[in-house]
Amino acid sequence: MSDLTAMTLAEARDAVQAKKISSKELTGAFVKAIEAGRPLNAYITEAGEQAMLMADVSDRRIAKSEGGALEGLPLAIKDLFCTKGVRTTAASKILGNFVPPYESTVTQNLWDAGAVMLGKTNLDEFAMGSSNETSAFGPVFNPWRASNSNANLVPGGSSGGSSAAVAADLCLAATGTDTGGSIRQPAAVTGRVGLKPTYGRCSRFGIVAFASSLDQAGPMTKTVRDAAIMLKTMASVDAKDSTSVDVPVPDYEKLLEGGIKGLRVGIPKEYRIDGVPAEINALWTKGADWLKAQGAEIVEVSLPHTKYALPTYYIVAPAECSSNLARYDGVRFGHRASGARDITDLYEKSRGEGFGAEVQRRILIGTYVLSAGYYDAYYSRAQKLRTLIKRDFDQAFEKCDVLLTPTTPGPAFAVGAKTTDPLEMYLQDVFTVTVNLAGLPGISVPAGLTENGLPLGLQLIGKAFDEATLLRAAYAVETAADFKHSPAKWWNV
Template identity: 65%
Template structure:
């Protein structure tokens, strides 16, 4: 029998239906794989007992012919999603051993459809980072390595644990969140597929907030089809989230294999950066050629305010973070460091509980929201955001169905290689992804090739609001042309 962990969700679903193996066997295979891969530090909490209990329940449902669309499928959950009676920390010391008495809407929908919880996955602290090095549980290691090198590479962030676990076959799929590229960038670094849905498509209820007007949950999986299967369960209206949009959830999987003939694909000239590596340029050209060969029409488009997206994002996101993180005060839950007064207790708890990157962003956010600087920074950044959104709207109004860009400016880099002296160096990793969040649009990152050192590179497709189906159709064309990439096992 094929190694059970190497099956896609679609293949596993078929095997479970045909009784080729049981959900318990599938779960045990993944639990053994997790145990053997702890060097990757992808999981911050393993839940084997809960997993086996859920697998046995799934087997009973499948046996009765009543299994849901994800019955028996083992998943990993980013530690930003509240899981009832299971520790949820956002990978921050300040949340300590917080155990929520409630379940996030997204995970409750996955369990409703029969999925199995393998454990909680590592992420950058409060989802703030592009490399998964800011977690209080230590950095995640990318299962990919440069050819002929043993250097540990980052998996991207903030959903690095999700991407690393999916790429290393430690779960069949994973939940993730994307505030400025935190699903698409790690997917590109690990040769996995990452989907950032339209803002409002998936409920944010029960997900630890970073920047509320930008955060969106989505899946990371090994194939475009698998990501479509997961999206269908994760999406949907939630009255508990006022930003959740009340529109029907289509059958995303039905979009796989649909013809893309006649679709207009925009190639934005502003994404051709000075000094962009030749291999990224080639990857982009290859992707465009594949879509053209499938019958799509390529058109050059202009998104003139792209150059302002990164600075505007790094004003809006920290501003919202400083507001959202004000609740972590050492009083109600999580870490408490005593002081001689309540003010000192607040200071001590926050100083000890938050890591360097979180403190940096809270300070930036507090500064740009302060009385003297609000108009000069925050208000101006919001105006820029409106212009970025209008750029995309103008583009789609001309009949463009989707936009093709690189996902990242480079392949994965080494742990500790970037951002030590200059945080901006790390922020530049988000250059191709932040516009999508600023405009609230859907985006997908699909593996499309490798660099000269054998590391995976990804392409990004950006779609119209609530038109994820087109992205799945186009993404599958790229996937079929590029083929699948699996890291050689070394752990």
């Protein structure tokens, strides 16, 4: 174990609990790696000192055999989760130096289990983006580079800081949030695992809201097993979130290796779309073959309203965001413009200065679709479509237990390549948004490399609250894919 940071979460857990390594040794190694990894810009706030203090507490607990499920394990937290006493930015200028006086439920669950916080990771501003380029704290660079180029690539988004941190070994695992694909897409383009749980599985309390009916927290990890471990601790019903659901949280890790004999895997025909590179479709076919070889039954299914998913999403999500972001008004916290003439001027100046272009675009779209005279044409029709999309999945799940699709329409792209055309950027989510609209769990598993050596992921979609089956299928894909690749640590020079 020469490089502690290269361990998986499960390996590190076992080593710490067996007292082969201390949490302080482990945490110290990550603190150093994070410093070295600064060129990636994965973290907005590093919390090295606090991390070492937490590690020390963990070591003492482990010495007394009082450790929790994640005792002493250093994690990265997407800077959308409010962390008590630690600046939380949502990667926006509008929050200024906001330091929450409270902790999000998901992170509280992690700390209660003994986890150590390394810092807060970068993201697209308010989680709006697919490349981490809308962050007010600058873009994050993907640890991966194409074999034929030294150009910096995006790490996906919005959880781009978390995906880069996991892929570059700047944490054992990270939290993300997923509103339209923000966990799964960045995981796919950085060659790691990203799980978006069922809507209601993890509490949204203390997570800066983007689109309340779609937002869901989940783990970003090196392996499927690590995702199972993380989800077990992150998930909980929460009296502080009315939309969290009271269903038992099984021990996912124990259920991983059950095998997939007889599992019915649906292949939705509508996910074969024009313009997607052949290597993506080839990988998809390969994935189906892997599962078939392990005893699964492959069935073709139809999700007829798939083509309406992106337009529906780009009405529902901006509508909710326009309302959720109204509280950032410069009155009580965060950025307040100076020299305002009156209250309207204060709002306009503070919000104009505080929000970036993409966030402003979505607030404007959302305000428009909710306006008198347009509500029926947009918002209310989008809600109807959302119901139809949900029904598509219900019907498909009568014929299968999980669905298999590509995660993204392509590998990581160059920084700046899609920033001028929002629509092209929005297409990144074409395979992932349906899952958010239907509230289902979805996971991306690294499955192969492009010709140029860039990672690609396959997505599995499960039935509501059946993450156990989803993780079992993902584990089967992972085992068959045997994806052992890691990026060269070019920033370590």
